[in-house]
Amino acid sequence: MSNSNTSLKQPRPFYMIFFLEMWERFGYYGLQAVLATFFVKSLGMSDAESFTIFGAFSAMVYGFVAIGGFIGDKVLGTKRTIVLGAITMMLGYILIGMATFDKSLVYISLALVAVGNGLFKANPSSLLSKLYAKDDPRLDGAFTLYYMSVNIGSFISMILVPVLGGKYGLSVGFYVCAAGLFLSLSSFFFFRKLVDGIDSPAGLAPLNIRNLALVLVGEVALIGFSTYMLQNLTVAHWLLLLVGITVFAIFFKEIFKSQEHERSKMIAAVILMVQAVVFFTLYQQMPTSLNFFAIKNVEHSLLGINIPNPEVFQSLNPFWIVLASPIIAYLYSVLGKQGRDLSMPGKFALGMVLCAISFLILPLGANFANSQGIVSVWWLVASYGFQSIGELLISGLGLAMVAKLVPQRMVGFVMGAWFLTTAAAGVIGGWVASLTAAPEGVTDPLQTLPIYSKVFLQIGEVTAVVAVIMILTVPILRRMIEGKPKEDEMNIQQVA
Template identity: 30%
Template sequence: MNQIEERLEPHLNKLGASNKTVFGHPAALFVLFFTEMWERFSYYGMRALLTVFLVSEISKGGWGWTNAEAMGLYGWYTSLVYATPLIGGMIADKLTGFKKAILIGALLMTLGHASMALEGFDANFFYIGLGLMILGNGMFKPNISSMVGQLYPDTSSKKDAGYTIFYMGINAGAFLGSLLCGYLGEKIGWHYGFGLAGVFMFFGMLQFYFGQKIFGVIGNNPKNDVPEVTKLQDEVEEVIEEEPIPANVVKDRLFVVAVLMIASIFFFLAFEQAGGSLSIFAKDYTQRVLEGNTATTFKWIDAILTIFPIAVVTFVLFSLAKKIFKEYPLTIFFTSISFLSIAVLGLWKVQREFTALETEVTVSWFQILNAFFIVMFASAFSKVWEKYWNPSGPIKFALGLFLVGFSFVVVAYGASDIPQGAVAGAVRVSMLWLVLAYFFQTMGELCLSPVGLSYVSKLSPKKLIGLIFGFWFLASAISNKLAGMMGGMIDKISQEYSLSTFFLIIAIMPMAVALILVLMNPMLKKKMHGIN
């Protein structure tokens, strides 16, 4: 523990934040871990279904939209999901505080999923649900990320590791949501998949509500704090910053944040093809009906992929429960109930697939790969950054951009056997290409996304951190809209050139930006003024 952390600890105790630790990190981090996990369960569970639902035939319960139409709605929805955090961050900074904003957002998203589950009765419920999801995410997303940053001083070597652990929670939720909501939606009924996502968002809201005191005054309403608390918060800021930061340093650091935000647009433009063009590729051009030994092997792999992550995150829950159950029993109770439900659903899914006469891989199954690889490799990346190799933020970003670009080189090579203008379903290629692509995308994501959250927290002025996080997600909004526009061109480009050409175009952009960041690295490191 360095001197700043030693001087900060008494102030955190006075603020009422728990000093208990789990795996060497604040126990409060893991309350945020599970809250974010269930929110990501709801979001990615719905995202796994959205495009496939829209393009599926009306006879199969879908809406029968064209690929371009579906990608248009997908682009608008995902972009607005990431644009509203700018407003949500401002509301939390000025009015509600982070805690209330998170609870408001969770409630809105729960209602949104409930509305989407009613789409079979009236199509308007579907659009109302999307709207509630967009508003709820705006209140939730930037503020929970901000609270993670406040658990650590900027100089702590554990801050990047803490964000990586938090990111593992994000992807545990993404994995389980894509797996179970996608399976229910495609195999049983679309409204079951949409509705299941809302059930676990509700659980996440309850476990956070009953665990709020573990944060002390971190995340409280800035307008309603009593003078003594406000004074203590100011003292904590003084300890962290040591002295007022010169204006030119603030300007330089915000310049670095801006550069990283722009770079992230090109990363997520490619990465967000997962719910768009890559889903279309999986549906129309990937061999998903398996037979014989291949089918048996897949069933066992799918069973392991279903059960193992549930077991890993349950172990994390058990470790947290040992530390905080006495003080926060309802938080542990609701999280435990939700995990028991998940375990039952997972075992039901495995049993159903083993007894099925035909093995058909769902389109949404491929989206679990990214989250599974995150859960498997997040802790390894965390240890690498802490103990072995910890390059600057721009270099980590460049590596992430290169890897996500390379993932589309892999898909382009796999699609090279599909002739120009091939009719959907006429030619299908091996699942292996998508599996490899998601692996390289995940390695890139681990280099960029959690590191980006950490650097936004470290480089931003404390009083504007919610707003700056809002801008970070605004950059993601731009990238998601561009991703939808790009994905909507899949039919046109594949007809005029080839499907392989379409994916190569996507690959080139992030790889070019990676080279630019490597060249800018010395200048950006200087402008960070000691933040590493």
């Protein structure tokens, strides 16, 4: 393993994991791009109902990740769990393509996607963390570039799936999502030798057939229960709460068993996870309220190009991520060499400042809407830009934060707990998005614009308050992580 300090130079297995994640996310974000509008246009739901069900689905997608992390760490092994999750998701995408003709298949197909994602999601990042020592200077850059793989895949699919779905029918779009999973599995099988000997202890041991059988039976049961929960959202919300309490109870038990400095680092990780719930609630607005705002109140053209499928505007998020990721990874490397890099809490706080700005500029743009209530697309481009760079500083570094602050024995499990913050935000984000839903039958942009403007202003104001609190806690968290204050405490306070 190279000792290079350059974040852009990574070990060879990194690139295999990069493409594995890229094609898997291609499938998932293609589905996400059109799912809320599919609920409205094909299933006849109201905007508010579609946001609520989308939020519940998102909660399950990420709520099950801790289970997949545990199975990868302790039961089947990281690589075997990756394969099982990818196959399950691919079946889900194929089935939802068929559901455009048979609506009764919708909930079971979404359950397959949620359970498959739960098995898959924590394990590529867990595998990636095993390539580096805890103090490897390439780690932040590696996870930033890894996060770029997610956004290359999502950028392509968020354009391709809405366009193909609009032209040939959504079933074709969903089958394209399934093709993404096929490519993900193919890249893993062709280049699996690059990660020979890299796995959790369970994965390095011979396959235990009894464990595999138990996992498969549990998976089938969870798919059946998830199908039921998607049709009974109160049960889903209570189950999420129960899973969250269980996961964090296990985490806190490990915290209190740890030595003093290890314990303080793990407590800091929990605080950063709580902060991340706010970010993921904002992120949840992209496929819901921001998507419907783009459809109803934003001009459907960009750089003179007509955009017939405004769901495509969601691709602005991965566009900005792909553009900014290598620049930020480079800055981490340069500032790190100079001893001027912000701490992890400092980066989280700065990211939240940018997220607040991203929502505060939308009501400003609404003041410049034309006489028909249509806002210039450039306000949306700017909003996505601020939120995407904020995302890189929070979500993009969340996995690196887990790898740095959590003992190796718990990395897969706690990465699952990290994704559980997204699950909680799925429910909250669905509720927040429902506040933007216009009354039944109201479609006039002049009537919907004030609704969006008011809610986006409120979101921006609350986020700004959270950002200030985060800035004030940076010195405390920094001492918990490193045991000593550093210059960036002053730097982040100056940003405020």
